[in-house]
Each structure stands twice: as structure tokens, then as C-alpha cells.
Amino acid sequence: MAHDYDPERLGELLGLLCPAPEGWARAAQELPFARSSLDQIVARAEADAEFRTALIADLEAVLEQNGVDPEPRLVDALRRRLPEA
């Protein structure tokens, strides 16, 4: 497909891809770490009944105690993966 890249068209195209709002890319970049923390917490909850009960009672607090920022998306993901009490 032939394109006519005159300066006006180039300017329009450059203007189409604006940066995503502050923090969105950073959150996506931290995914692997969040996911790894999540895996560890789920594994511990599966192996340790006391920890599991505490976790289910107050997810956010337990995450914080374990050095994980309890941001809503992570809390929801964890809730979905937790074994039933």
C-alpha cells in the first residue's frame, strides 16, 4: 500500500498515538512481579490453613504485611484464585 507522507499527514499520525495516562504502563510493567507475589501467596494459603483464614478475613491487610501493595486489581485477582475457606 502506497502512503503519502506529507508533513501534515505525518503530524496527524504522530498525534494519534498519545501516551497512556501516568501510571498505566508502570502498572502493566509490574505485572510479572505482582503475579509472582500472587503465586507465592496462593501457594502459602493452600499449604497453611491459619494463613488462609487470615487472608480470607482481610486480604488487603495480609497483602500489606507481606510487602505487597494491595491495589484493587491485584486483590480481585487474588480473591478469584483463593481456595475456599
Added chain:
Amino acid sequence: MSQPALLGDAELVRRCRAGEPEAWNALVERFSRYVYAICTQGFRLSEADAEDVYQEVFTRVYTRLDTLRDDAAIRPWIAQLTRRLCIDSRAARAREQPAAEPIEREREQVLSDLDEAFVVREALAELPEHCQEMLDRFFARDESYRTISSELDLPLGTIASRIARCLGKLREKLEGRSEASDPSSV
């Protein structure tokens, strides 16, 4: 060439799969604007819905990278994933509060322009740093000549001519690319 930001798509995907954090950061950086634009311009999602879709896209890319059959086809794969999630998001929202859907033809034009814009940004990434910054500030971040002049410590009267020169370089880069990919040009 080992800096992830400079790698081709296939090599970048291979390194992400190998678990290199810097490669993942570069992949998010490379596709961030594109995913955001599909959500907000192609499907006109609200900022909150766009953020949900955006994060879900990258979560799925991360967790399903092993299912990508052709590593070089990451861009169309991400585009398809984003479109599907945007459609789901709009459908869920329409059940709560029906709103006017963008006309399909109009949407396809926007999405096609975004694909073209992505190619232009790839070419931009090959220009000298000062040109990348100048063009990004003026066109994508909508900064005024005055702001650019003050931020980059350049005389105000030179901004327009610098932008024009950088656009010229960008055009040469794009024309070089299309000649290289057009067998009839050799």
C-alpha cells in the same frame, strides 16, 4: 544490539518469554500508546473502562505469550486482543446504559489509521534522540513552541524549523522503508 527497546518484535517476544524483565518493560512501552489509542479512539471507551481493558490486555499478553505462534506477529495479536476486550467492555456497558455505537466503517478507518501511526512511530524510534523528542512533544504531547523551547532550552524562533527538519528525516526514513519492502523498487 542488546538494548530491548531497539530489538525487533520477534526478538523482544523471545526475550520476554525467557523472563527478561527489561524486555517486558520494553514490550509494554512499545505497545502502550497503541493499546490506549484503540481503546479510546477506536472504541471510545471511557477512561475507567479503557484502563481496565488496557491492564487486561497486558495481563493476557504476559500470561499467553507462549500461545503466540509467530513472534513477529505480536502487533496484530495485541490489536486483535484489544479489539475483543473493547467489544466485551462496550457490550457490558451497553447493558447498563445504552449509548450510541461508533459507526463500523468509521471505526475501521480509525483502527487502520492507528496501524499506520504505529508504523510511523517505529520509524520515529530510528531517528536521532533530539528529533524523537521534538516531534513527540509537539505532535503527541501537544506542547506549544514556547513549552518546548523552555523545556529543551532552545531558542523559540528555531522550534518550527527544527520540527520541519525532523519531519523531513522521518519522511525519508519511511520512504526508505517502503522502498526496501517494495520489490518493484529494485
